[in-house]
Amino acid sequence: MRYKNIKKGRFLGRPNRFIAHVDLNGEEAVCHVKNTGRCKELLIPGESVVYIEDHGEDARRKTRYSLIGVEKGNLMINMDSQAPNKVVKEWIAQGGFLPGITLIKPEKKYGDSRFDFYLEQGDKKIFMEVKGVTLEENGVAMFPDAPTERGIKHMEELITCKENGYDAYILFVVQMAGMKVFKPNDRTHPAFGEALRKAKKHGVEILVKDCLVKEDELKIAGTLPFEL
Structure with a gap:
């Protein structure tokens, strides 16, 4: 399976299990987290490099972006539970x-x-x-x-x-x-x-x-x- 329009950012925080804030080229992007697990060892505020899918302008979506991947050292981990x-x-x-x-x-x-x-x-x-x-x-x-x-x-x-x-x-x-x-x-x-x-x-x-x-x-x- 493939994703479209992937962008690289840095994880900032996760106010709840469905939402993450990501630094995307100096701007704060609000992302849907496609994994309701804790993922505390993966998502470290200010440190973790993450990958988000840009869905573009879509009135049906609450957020423009989805968090789908993260780097852990040299590992690339897909964290999309779907x-x-x-x-x-x-x-x-x-x-x-x-x-x-x-x-x-x-x-x-x-x-x-x-x-x-x-x-x-x-x-x-x-x-x-x-x-x-x-x-x-x-x-x-x-x-x-x-x-x-x-x-x-x-x-x-x-x-x-x-x-x-x-x-x-x-x-x-x-x-x-x-x-x-x-x-x-x-x-x-x-x-x-x-x-x-x-x-x-x-x-x-x-x-x-x-x-x-x-x-x-x-x-x-x-x-x-x-x-x-």
Whole structure:
């Protein structure tokens, strides 16, 4: 997936989880933050170099700009929480997940959850949940960056899907390149790590994909090993 009209700035502050202020060539730009996570390790006032998408004059929008990327040292990190589903859909459609997929249905409800994708490959019926990963420490990608009861619920529902005859997948999209391994962030939310390990024991497949990340592009690149 590609963005248009990307501009480089410096992060100034985040008055709430939806809005960021960015120094753009000496002027303060108000940006929509396309990630409601904390991202405290990424967005450091006065220091972090960020990338914003300029949507131009659009009366339908409350803000002209969207914050979509940030530099962390030598790392370029895409922090658009809508991007993982878009790149996964492209990847599936291009045959990257499984050959012969005959149906791709986003946002499919099952039980008390709504999963990111329902897929069919012949007689095989598949539910897939996608999680974007923007947290890293020393080359280790981790999820989540904050407690996620919703994530635990998804793990339980994927187990139910598996027990009812569906194939079930949890796919972590690491929105940066160069990571060595993926791990659940047991320090921040041990219950999610426990839920992920339980899901694997019950037959839920775990996939971790890293990405090619540019200022204006995000694309699934390869498979990353994981440790539970």
